Amino acid sequence: MAKGSNVITHGLSGNLGEHTLVKSKRYGPHLRRKRGTVKPAPLNDQMKQSTQQMAKANIPAKAIFDAVRQEHKDGELWNKLVALFRNQQKAGIPYNTTDLKGLECHSGFKLQKLMPCTDQYFQLSQTADRMCLLLTLPAHPDWSHMEWKEAFQYRLSAIAVYPDWATGGFVKETVHGPITEFTDSIAPFSFEWNIPAGAGSYIVFLLAAACEKGRPVNNAHAKGMRAVAAGTVNSLAT
Numbered sequence: 001m002a003k004g005s006n007v008i009t010h011g012l013s014g015n016l017g018e019h020t021l022v023k024s025k026r027y028g029p030h031l032r033r034k035r036g037t038v039k040p041a042p043l044n045d046q047m048k049q050s051t052q053q054m055a056k057a058n059i060p061a062k063a064i065f066d067a068v069r070q071e072h073k074d075g076e077l078w079n080k081l082v083a084l085f086r087n088q089q090k091a092g093i094p095y096n097t098t099d100l101k102g103l104e105c106h107s108g109f110k111l112q113k114l115m116p117c118t119d120q121y122f123q124l125s126q127t128a129d130r131m132c133l134l135l136t137l138p139a140h141p142d143w144s145h146m147e148w149k150e151a152f153q154y155r156l157s158a159i160a161v162y163p164d165w166a167t168g169g170f171v172k173e174t175v176h177g178p179i180t181e182f183t184d185s186i187a188p189f190s191f192e193w194n195i196p197a198g199a200g201s202y203i204v205f206l207l208a209a210a211c212e213k214g215r216p217v218n219n220a221h222a223k224g225m226r227a228v229a230a231g232t233v234n235s236l237a238t
Contacts, residue, residue, distance in 0.1 A: 084099055
């Protein structure tokens with residue numbers, strides 16, 4: 001059946017009196033009354049409280065999301081973060097990063113698919129004002145599911161985020177490992193960085209990126225990123 005055009009709404013946009021033009025996949029362009037013009041839609045107290053709590057959960061979610069959004073993410077990361085901090089609210093516990101450990105930043109292209117991510121391969125330690133992440137992998141990350149026309153390498157990076165729960169701000173420390181050939185012998189990877197003054201909670205992401213001609217490939221399908229450690233700075237003090 002041929003799809004025709006609506007001569008009434010064709011070419012229109014915006015508002016027409018008390019009506020507004022909407023575009024629907026199911027009904028196509030059509031006019032409807034503005035919300036609230038026929039029947040007021042006041043928010044009850046429960047809905048108002050829920051809205052306020054959701055707005056508060058957006059603040060800690062923003063700290064984590066803004067820190068990693070340029071590294072590797074999918075379209076659901078924001079919703080996952082808001083839901084996580086909303087659950088902490090409902091449980092009546094202070095915002096923290098502990099529940100973020102194991103979070104994959106992209107559900108389609110996961111770090112877990114490229115390499116094992118269990119605790120036995122990751123060791124985070126703190127000395128004075130520095131942190132160190134030590135990786136002892138049994139094998140190189142595996143991109144065998146990709147069809148590469150040319151030889152490629154990879155790079156591992158540690159990204160530490162120290163969020164400010166009150167403002168949604170953050171301090172971020174990024175340490176890149178070497179460009180590694182798949183023919184290289186397996187050796188531990190070590191990443192060290194400074195702890196920001198006054199830091200409380202932290203979360204450490206590990207980013208694996210395939211490289212071509214010594215440069216990381218800036219495509220989601222060539223990466224994986226996961227939260228491999230999380231907690232509070234004081235808990236690591238020795």
